[in-house]
Amino acid sequence: MNTPRVLVVDDEADLRELLVITLGRMKLDATAAASLDEGRRLLDGGAFDLCLTDMNLGDGTGLELIRHAAARAPRMPVAVITAYGNMEVATEAMKLGAYDFIAKPVALDRLRQLIEDGLGISRAADDEESGQGEDRLIGQGPAMRSLKEQIRKLARSQAPIYISGESGSGKERVARLIHALGPRREKPFVAVNCGAIPSELMESEFFGHRKGSFTGAVEDRKGLFREADGGTLFLDEVADLPLHMQVKLLRAIQEKTVRPVGESREVAVNLRILCATHRDLGAEMTAGRFRQDLYYRLNVIEAHVPPLRERPEDVPALVEHVLKRLGEAWETSPPAVSDAAMAALADYDFPGNVRELENILERAMTLCEDQRIEPEHLHLPAAGAGGAGETGPVAGRHPQLPLEEYLQEIEKQEILRALDATHWNRTAAAKKLGMTFRSLRYRLKKLELDQDDEADDGSNA
Template sequence: MTMNPLALIVDDEPDIRELLEITLNRMQIDCCLAESVSQAHALLEKHRFALCLTDMNLPDGSGIDLVQHIQKHHPQTPVAVITAYGSMETAVIALKAGAFDFVSKPVELGHLRELVRSALQLATPAGQANATEEDARLLGQSAPIRELKETIRKLARSQAPVYISGESGTGKEVVARLIHDWGPRAAKPFIPVNCGAIPSELMESEFFGHKKGSFTGATEDKQGLFQAAHEGTLFLDEVADLPLAMQVKLLRTIQEKTVRPVGHSKEIPVNVRILSATHKDLAAEVAAGRFRQDLFYRINVIQVRIPALRERGNDIIYLAETFLGRLSADWGIRQPSLNAAAKEALKSYPFPGNVRELQNTLERALTLCDGNTILPEHLQLQEVSHDDAAAGTPTPLSVPALDPSAAGNSLEDYLMSVEKSMILKALDETRWNRTAAARKLGMTFRSLRYRLKKLGLDDGSDTDDSES
């Protein structure tokens, strides 16, 4: 016989207790009722609860006291607090204390049922496995990474908004995806959005959707990012780049848990967990008046800092060998080893671009290495001061002036067009003898072959061109 889940309801108002009990009973959840913190403590000693719903104001204490008690003594039991209408500050305090989520009075039953379903998923074997399994996306055994993994496991059990800070290239989206994948929303959408990449005039439509005919070019109804992430997670990357006008609308949506598509007259409920990140100092942006303090307070309920690669000790070598293995497998070649000098060079380099720069460095080294050993000269590490590294910015290089008419307007597009032009010129001058072209360009045949494939110029042949 299957046992129903058991919930603890704590509220000193009989009507509220009855409403919550009836709602949960209809969801096939049994309930124990308490009207004070002391009664709740006694019931927690007798039973194992799948979740707890508690009011904030109780005769002998507060809901925060109960949240902290359960966090310490019954950490597997998710707790949601019931707050007064519009009391966002109280809700944020509860989330910081470890509450799973919150619901405002008067209790909206649809939202309550969604909250309860999410909480129950944490108690399932699948939900527990999500939070304990190792994941190849976050590699490393250093103390900072072990601490980060443990933090992610804890945050995955919560619905609190999380602000992820860290230098460029540290893996902020990787951490956001793990928080989503290890939590009860794992089966629902994870929607990442780069806030700095959306034109300001399209931002409201992108986030909230629009109705057909609401503006010029709106030829059909469009679902916004919040609706696309319903019951899942919305990851706001580079959130500091949001214009102030959009910050106001975003704050309202987060607080009210509703969106109004452009051209619509009605609010649409959305159930979305918000994760955000930026490489900028968001507190400094607030101080400079470029980011709203109330929005910062709302999205920065819990902050996670990702350590820079230079803070991770021997993880650098472990990551390097792992990336070399993956690249070699992708290219169908034997994996070369790093010699002792190359390992020392990697460990002493400050990596202002962090993990992303390490990956690019090893990809370059693999193309330049002809034998089975990668030497320091294959790494081609730049001269970087530790001040630049701490700021996450490499020492500027001397590069040709960017021609606005070049392919695209991004530096990456421009450099790729220059590289393609030089390679085509060398191939034309050598009548497409790739060995001779590689010599002319001052690179190895393997390096040229990789670049041809990357630029879409490969003819499919993997054999060397002998100069017969």
């Protein structure tokens, strides 16, 4: 196996020598350059697995070298060394393609981690096409092709990513794919919904606590940051964080350390931050509900997940994928979808996006007969649902009832009708509903209708 080659570009002789010595101790082949011009010539003349560049190079800047590297060696990871506290420049470097940065004075343990991350990116690029098929996004329309290409590029970086998109559009799936295609894929991926954590427990949940540090702390807790150490922390609905927690989060991201509740010392962490929210984070910042400094620290690069209504050409592939997955979960063959039902799905706006499509298909698979989904099994809300003179399952729908709850209620009532008609003989009810007994049991459990104390053969009737 060839020894990885690393290019060091720095106009300070002492720091340049420190970097070369550190790389040598890591059994790496280091080549040094003292200026921007020399760094460019070395990049043009040879292949490197990694480049470390100072921001100030005497005859130019590290940003210029990053641009040059992006044009001449786009697969080579680049990290920058910047003055302490110069976050704006570091952010600009990552937007141009640098995978990470290190602040002066350089800490050797942090430097070694930076180098290992960069070499991990190089290795990930070599086997980028291997595996991970189950995690890939479904759809080949223009919007999804563009998103997939962006994800491939983002996976190489360690820059914080802000994933925007409507509820149910697949933001966490995008986050998982960025992690799965990157150099940290063998490390933990930890996802947390920021809106689901009580405010008084947030610091403990994020940073951990010592046993006895507060009432109820009956054992030590690592916290989400340390659970994700070495890997990726995904902060979903980050706009729901209260302002006091935003301050602590910003410090943890910038300093790469956390202090557990009740602990006197800080603990170093090395992780990548991905975040998402269905809200307009810029508008939240303008309204004063989200800190400006945290906004610019998290929103180094934005990846936008398009809503399903903007990519109707992907609906057939998504339908096939969801039904196949449901069939595997229920241990049955997936039903066919009639042309009329598929056309109805393609014409529907999906305000709940992919999550709503999954719920619609799960319900349709429960209600369909003869393993064939027809339009009437979809129970798609009609335009102007709730108005006078409507007919069908959406007539009279309460305008304040969430769509998913309403559709679940329809499903529940259909199953209850079949059970009542068969005197709660679940085998007969399953046949009447056109599904397997196993599928019906799954639905009963999900809808909390299971009555395990009653016989399946209707002998209790």
